[in-house]
Amino acid sequence: MHSSTSNFDFQRTIPELPWRGLLLATLLLTAIGTAAWEIRARSMGYAPGLNDTSDLWADRREAVQPDSIVIVGDSRALFDLDLDTLEQGLGKRPVQLALVGSCAYPIFENLANDETFHGTVITSIIPGVWMVPGGPPLENSKKALKRYHTRTVAQKAGHHLGMWLEEHLAFMRQDDLTLDQLLKRVAVPNRADSYLPPRLPPYFSTIARDRDTKMAEACVRPGPLQDRVKQGWIPLFTPPKFPDYTPKEVLEEMAQATEARFSETAAAVNKIRARGGKVVFVRFPHSGDLKKFEDAGTPRAGIWTRLLAETKVPGIYYEDFPELIFDCPEWSHLSGPDAVEFTKRLGPHLKTALDK
Amino acid sequence: MLFNSLTFVVFFALVMGGYWSLQSWGARKNLLLVASYIFYGAWNPPFALLLFATTSLDYWLGARIAAAPPESRKIWLVASVTANLSMLGFFKYGNFLLENTKWLLAQAGVAYSPPHLDVFLPIGISFYTFHSLSYTLDVYRGATQPTRSLRDFLLAVSFFPQLVAGPIVRAADFLPQCDAPPTPLKNRLQWGLFLMSLGMFQKVVLADTLLAPISDSVFGHPSPVLTLDAWTGVIAFSGQIFFDFSGYSTCAIGAALCLGFHLKDNFLFPFAAVGFSDFWRRWHISLSTFLRDYLYFPLGGSRVGAVRAAFNLVLVMFLGGLWHGAAWTFVVWGLIHGICLAVEHVFRGLTKGATWKETLPVKLALCLLTYLIVCIAWVFFRASSFPAAGMLLGAMAGKIPVGQAILSGREILQVGLVTVLLWFAHWRLRDTSLEASIARKPAWLVGTTWTLMLGAIILTQGSGNAFIYFQF
Numbered sequence: 001m002h003s004s005t006s007n008f009d010f011q012r013t014i015p016e017l018p019w020r021g022l023l024l025a026t027l028l029l030t031a032i033g034t035a036a037w038e039i040r041a042r043s044m045g046y047a048p049g050l051n052d053t054s055d056l057w058a059d060r061r062e063a064v065q066p067d068s069i070v071i072v073g074d075s076r077a078l079f080d081l082d083l084d085t086l087e088q089g090l091g092k093r094p095v096q097l098a099l100v101g102s103c104a105y106p107i108f109e110n111l112a113n114d115e116t117f118h119g120t121v122i123t124s125i126i127p128g129v130w131m132v133p134g135g136p137p138l139e140n141s142k143k144a145l146k147r148y149h150t151r152t153v154a155q156k157a158g159h160h161l162g163m164w165l166e167e168h169l170a171f172m173r174q175d176d177l178t179l180d181q182l183l184k185r186v187a188v189p190n191r192a193d194s195y196l197p198p199r200l201p202p203y204f205s206t207i208a209r210d211r212d213t214k215m216a217e218a219c220v221r222p223g224p225l226q227d228r229v230k231q232g233w234i235p236l237f238t239p240p241k242f243p244d245y246t247p248k249e250v251l252e253e254m255a256q257a258t259e260a261r262f263s264e265t266a267a268a269v270n271k272i273r274a275r276g277g278k279v280v281f282v283r284f285p286h287s288g289d290l291k292k293f294e295d296a297g298t299p300r301a302g303i304w305t306r307l308l309a310e311t312k313v314p315g316i317y318y319e320d321f322p323e324l325i326f327d328c329p330e331w332s333h334l335s336g337p338d339a340v341e342f343t344k345r346l347g348p349h350l351k352t353a354l355d356k
Numbered sequence: 357m358l359f360n361s362l363t364f365v366v367f368f369a370l371v372m373g374g375y376w377s378l379q380s381w382g383a384r385k386n387l388l389l390v391a392s393y394i395f396y397g398a399w400n401p402p403f404a405l406l407l408f409a410t411t412s413l414d415y416w417l418g419a420r421i422a423a424a425p426p427e428s429r430k431i432w433l434v435a436s437v438t439a440n441l442s443m444l445g446f447f448k449y450g451n452f453l454l455e456n457t458k459w460l461l462a463q464a465g466v467a468y469s470p471p472h473l474d475v476f477l478p479i480g481i482s483f484y485t486f487h488s489l490s491y492t493l494d495v496y497r498g499a500t501q502p503t504r505s506l507r508d509f510l511l512a513v514s515f516f517p518q519l520v521a522g523p524i525v526r527a528a529d530f531l532p533q534c535d536a537p538p539t540p541l542k543n544r545l546q547w548g549l550f551l552m553s554l555g556m557f558q559k560v561v562l563a564d565t566l567l568a569p570i571s572d573s574v575f576g577h578p579s580p581v582l583t584l585d586a587w588t589g590v591i592a593f594s595g596q597i598f599f600d601f602s603g604y605s606t607c608a609i610g611a612a613l614c615l616g617f618h619l620k621d622n623f624l625f626p627f628a629a630v631g632f633s634d635f636w637r638r639w640h641i642s643l644s645t646f647l648r649d650y651l652y653f654p655l656g657g658s659r660v661g662a663v664r665a666a667f668n669l670v671l672v673m674f675l676g677g678l679w680h681g682a683a684w685t686f687v688v689w690g691l692i693h694g695i696c697l698a699v700e701h702v703f704r705g706l707t708k709g710a711t712w713k714e715t716l717p718v719k720l721a722l723c724l725l726t727y728l729i730v731c732i733a734w735v736f737f738r739a740s741s742f743p744a745a746g747m748l749l750g751a752m753a754g755k756i757p758v759g760q761a762i763l764s765g766r767e768i769l770q771v772g773l774v775t776v777l778l779w780f781a782h783w784r785l786r787d788t789s790l791e792a793s794i795a796r797k798p799a800w801l802v803g804t805t806w807t808l809m810l811g812a813i814i815l816t817q818g819s820g821n822a823f824i825y826f827q828f
Contacts, residue, residue, distance in 0.1 A: 010529070011541075012609070012618050015795035019546035022803045029807040034814055154357040154364075154398035161362040162818065172817055179815040180565045188765035195760045250578075 073124025089347025127303035133257035480520030538616025551610025558603030
């Protein structure tokens with residue numbers, strides 16, 4: 001016996017209430033409420049489908065084989081490349097590692113540092129995003145990589161259970177219908193001088209387990225959703241203004257970090273090439289006011305040209321080939337059918353570039 | 357495995373199903389032990405071996421302490437304390453010690469560059485070390501007898517509801533519950549599930565959804581923010597850490613109750629604390645009583661004269677701060693609490709018998725003052741460095757002439773509403789208990805509240821974060 005002197009006699013009290021009935025009523029009401037919310041979500045145009053989570057990305061990173069064809073980059077590489085078509089064109093199914101709203105450099109570097117990897121990397125370059133010295137675009141990539149490196153057995157199991165639910169329930173849209181996102185819709189006036197991050201565009205894509213992504217139909221058609229997405233790009237692509245009092249050293253550090261990205265990219269490319277791997281940079285179509293904005297802010301003669309020169313990587317700039325010029329419904333990405341056609345037309349160019 | 361994950365929902369359902377379908381008490385305990393090690397091993401399997409090794413060592417040392425003649429009992433206790441604290445020191449404080457040694461030697465003109473220890477911190481190590489250590493300390497003090505069952509002791513330390521983030525359940529409180537199967541208790545399962553729902557609501561809705569993004573924005577902002585934003589961020593963190601940790605404890609208590617085990621409260625409405633000694637009677641009670649019983653009292657407690665007692669309080673809170681993390685910012689957090697406890701101790705002595713202290717306006721004013729100082733101390737707890745803490749404190753004091761407004765009107769309103777409701781609830785409940793309060797409510801109100809909590813949890817879609825206290 002071990003408790004002769006401790007005499008632990010603590011017992012939690014249980015409030016006197018009809019708990020059995022309460023539990024049943026609560027479960028019933030919760031089920032009814034959930035069903036009602038599901039019906040509401042479907043009536044708003046949402047459909048069951050996966051969320052593009054860090055876990056889904058980590059699944060794909062784990063699927064990378066030493067000789068894989070890997071796609072890295074931003075959302076344009078995600079929306080505009082059709083994996084089936086690319087598989088037909090290149091003879092091997094690529095692994096989709098492009099990430100929405102991200103600077104893909106950390107992912108590119110991660111592949112370069114993977115001693116086993118000697119495959120092919122198709123890299124989307126949006127100059128202003130590839131060169132960012134910090135902030136959310138870089139954090140998004142780092143977050144995905146961290147998940148890949150640290151996720152546990154329990155997290156993997158939870159991810160697979162979650163995917164099953166997402167494939168059956170329309171309200172499970174983490175970018176749009178979580179409590180956090182719903183609260184953001186509450187209109188409360190802001191202070192006049194507030195510096196607030198722009199809202200990300202709402203739900204406008206579907207993604208498969210292999211992260212093959214297609215623009216949602218509602219966004220392809222002209223209408224309120226397409227307008228909302230369009231209007232989101234320029235604030236999102238506008239770098240934050242630094243306050244007047246930002247120390248000069250901080251600005252200098254950021255400029256140095258941006259400048260260093262050229263040499264860092266070249267070093268990463270060399271590592272991949274040293275193992276027999278190949279790299280190609282692609283500038284994907286964009287249109288409307290967003291194109292004007294990007295052309296003015298990051299003209300082709302600037303970052304893109306210098307990046308190709310310093311890395312000696314072959315580049316495909318969509319405007320060089322009339323067959324690759326497409327109109328983007330919401331200025332930044334291609335519709336699903338256009339993505340298939342674009343990928344079909346891009347295939348020969350990729351082959352040529354990779355054979356160089 | 358996180359409580360706020362689908363994996364845990366399935367895991368818990370399976371454990372519950374297996375546990376209550378087994379007839380043999382021994383078989384049930386075996387199941388719980390295996391489940392607890394799976395729960396822990398799901399993070400990093402090798403660390404389950406570490407947990408097993410340290411627990412087994414304390415089991416053996418507990419028996420040696422009990423069997424040893426009085427003059428040599430202390431040796432075995434010292435062995436247990438040394439083994440436990442060495443393990444904690446290596447995994448948690450190794451790099452901290454090396455860095456500080458390097459700094460001290462540099463002050464003396466000695467250039468020393470120690471290698472960085474590439475050590476991965478086992479999750480919950482601070483908690484299970486204290487679970488296990490409490491056993492040998494209690495056997496030494498005669499507060500409990502050594503158990504003959506290694507299985508029971510392994511279960512006492514690894515019991516999954518409280519394993520990784522507390523409450524710090526002492527072996528003396530858990531082992532007696534292993535003697536016999538739980539006695540029938542009406543509505544235990546339903547009340548346990550209600551507590552788990554409440555804890556989950558606190559964690560995923562209040563902490564992770566309503567408060568964490570706002571405190572993260574403010575504490576993570578690289579340049580100065582305006583005074584309003586600074587205060588909002590700090591108040592948000594104050595609420596976040598309460599709901600996060602209290603939510604975990606409430607889940608743990610509920611899960612344990614579903615399995616027939618009774619764990620004590622870890623939080624008792626701390627935002628209604630009047631003074632710091634009251635705060636520590638309400639906040640992380642299992643830690644504060646651990647430090648009191650095993651450190652403060654052995655140092656002499658308050659029976660050693662005012663100056664020594666004040667020193668003891670500061671020393672205990674210094675170590676309490678260090679327990680939370682291997683950084684000087686945690687030490688400063690602990691020291692602020694220690695100094696406030698010491699000042700209060702002196703103040704109580706000077707105003708002994710004064711009735712004005714018990715009037716409502718004075719209590720409210722002292723409650724507010726306590727809250728403000730607690731919030732200021734949280735800045736050191738949460739900030740990544742002293743310069744970051746200094747910048748935020750400067751903004752809070754209005755001493756930084758420039759700064760950005762980084763929070764939206766909705767975020768400020770959200771923090772304000774949650775904080776006012778939190779305060780109101782704690783003040784109303786400060787002299788009662790959750791159970792007593794709920795017993796007075798009509799069933800329809802409890803049912804509606806329960807439904808709303810579950811609905812809000814479902815709306816968050818399980819996008820919550822890890823519990824803050826896991827890192828400790």
